[in-house]
Amino acid sequence: MKKEDQRLRYAILANDIVIFAIRDGTLNVLLVKVKKASFRGLWAVPGGLVRPSETVDTCARRYLRQVVASGDVFLEQLYTFGKVDRDPQGRVVSVTYYALIPDAERILDCSDDYAAVAWFPVDRLPELAYDHDEVVQLAVDRLRSKTTYSNIIFSLLDREFTLSDLQRAYEIVLNRKLDKRNFRKKILSLNQLVKTGKKTTGKAHRPADLYRFRLRRYATIQIL
Amino acid sequence: MKKEDQRLRYAILANDIVIFAIRDGTLNVLLVKVKKASFRGLWAVPGGLVRPSETVDTCARRYLRQVVASGDVFLEQLYTFGKVDRDPQGRVVSVTYYALIPDAERILDCSDDYAAVAWFPVDRLPELAYDHDEVVQLAVDRLRSKTTYSNIIFSLLDREFTLSDLQRAYEIVLNRKLDKRNFRKKILSLNQLVKTGKKTTGKAHRPADLYRFRLRRYATIQIL
DNA sequence: TCAAAAGTGTTCGTGCTACACCCATGC
DNA sequence: GCATGGGTGTAGCACGAACACTTTTGA
Incomplete structure (x- = not known):
């Protein structure tokens, strides 16, 4: 020994x-x-x-x-x-x-x-x-794996983001396409996001609502 | 340094x-x-x-x-x-x-x-x-956690077991009751188990079918 | 006016949940 | 024959999947 x-x-x-x-x-x-x-x-x-x-x-x-x-x-x-x-x-x-x-x-x-x-x-x-x-x-x-059952994705995003940004982040991490309407329905129903009231500007298309996470703290939640 | x-x-x-x-x-x-x-x-x-x-x-x-x-x-x-x-x-x-x-x-x-x-x-x-x-x-x-999305439970069981044994194991590990009929339906539909053909004996009630896992190797599978 | 992304509902099918009675054995 | 666990089906509901068009802006 x-x-x-x-x-x-x-x-x-x-x-x-x-x-x-x-x-x-x-x-x-x-x-x-x-x-x-x-x-x-x-x-x-x-x-x-x-x-x-x-x-x-x-x-x-x-x-x-x-x-x-x-x-x-x-x-x-x-x-x-x-x-x-x-x-x-x-x-x-x-x-x-x-x-x-x-x-x-x-x-x-x-x-x-x-x-x-x-x-x-x-x-x-x-x-x-x-x-x-x-x-x-x-x-x-x-x-x-954690992306599918928690909210960690917020750590990869800026404080404020559009739903399209968020969807894109999920798609990139999970490496698969998601349906826009289903994604929005699901993510909003989880009550994790709040509208900031602001919108994107300066883009050559319709402005998007900006959101932020209600809590920027790790939580396990069934997302996808 | x-x-x-x-x-x-x-x-x-x-x-x-x-x-x-x-x-x-x-x-x-x-x-x-x-x-x-x-x-x-x-x-x-x-x-x-x-x-x-x-x-x-x-x-x-x-x-x-x-x-x-x-x-x-x-x-x-x-x-x-x-x-x-x-x-x-x-x-x-x-x-x-x-x-x-x-x-x-x-x-x-x-x-x-x-x-x-x-x-x-x-x-x-x-x-x-x-x-x-x-x-x-x-x-x-x-x-x-792993019990809910994999087959590790087999490591806690003998080679051969009844469906009641298996259900009991899940209930003990997860610390909650499961519905007998739903449990059997689900677990059998996963195609992980095979009947050995044998039955339990010597118990003061109807004999139970004995099963074993098709593969005794770790796999991630949505179970509960 | 055109291009580019934002936003928005409904239908259908699958899978989970809840639930009660008869069966085979040992004593 | 009685106590004990084994074995079985159905109906309702919630949720995920598929799917297309209108809106708003900048150039």
Whole structure:
């Protein structure tokens, strides 16, 4: 037991975050170009080592703030990958998270930490370092799944949006078309939305009513 | 960065498993009495440290085999608790799992590792060590939730069972009554069950048809 | 006036809910 | 023969799915 304890000191805890946003009509993931070690030049999701003084949640929040201006975004633990060979020269266990941000959210300059930062559509990812292809895939599955039985979609939208925006968001995340009339009927019957009274302007078509979520807080609700 | 790396060597990875079985008409959890350290005498779920040479999954399987005879049971990662003060003298991050076993499954004598082993109904737990009350609660929630949209319930049943057994299992896990006729109609329409042709005997009432699952493999299916 | 998206109801079928009585066995 | 759980059908209702035209604006 003592010997086991000794060797355990070499297990390293890491943290990786899959950050989603809807951009140009597709679901995108934020990737960074790895600066150091054996995967140099490949893309990966942001993350790094967990400090012994911080909780795993705090750590995820820290790495999120490294790249995203506002810390007020949806962030949830995804899965812990125990097989990862993150750093080929050592055993690393990674606790992964996923985050949702609106397209408008500002991405910070973090050239100190990463060689580059860029958005990629989830269905056209470059080759990824570590086991991050698996991590991203799992995150997409989780997001899809939670979208059908909760209100998390609001985390991908601006504060105010049209019903068409909302429908588009659902269609992009779920990757299927929805019927406009049925969608509106259903979503309005859930009593989650309120009209702001404002309308869109400046578009070459009929102005749309703007809505916002009654509560911008996670809730499980049967939507689709 | 180098300094951070140094300190990280003191983060310890642990593994805890919530083991469920249906016994005496209630959902039960297997608890062990802690032998060592500051929580001596309190109950906890089985688990321990992760060896640097094993994956986290392998480790969970190892602790499961410590107490359960057959390794062929449902086992799934639950959540990673990063705040835990498992051992008050060091920082421990615990990757938790939950397992489902049939009542008939044999529990091993593991007095080497634990001071005692016993089943407790989930709604009448003793005081638990560490943050294990939170862990068990989350496991129960997950089990309930997955029961409604998958076939995991088979892991809690024997190979052969009556429709009443099955209904009872659902009622116990979900904690609500189901209508007998509607339940049978629904469950049979899913094409998951096959009659074995055998019947129960020796009971002071009409014999019941015995069924088994067509596939004893996890699948997500809309059940309730 | 044309293009482009917003907004709006009805019909039909499926699936969930509620509900009560006879059957086969052991004692 | 009696107590105990096993086994079976139907009717009403709510909800999801399919479907097309008018409205309002900018250019």
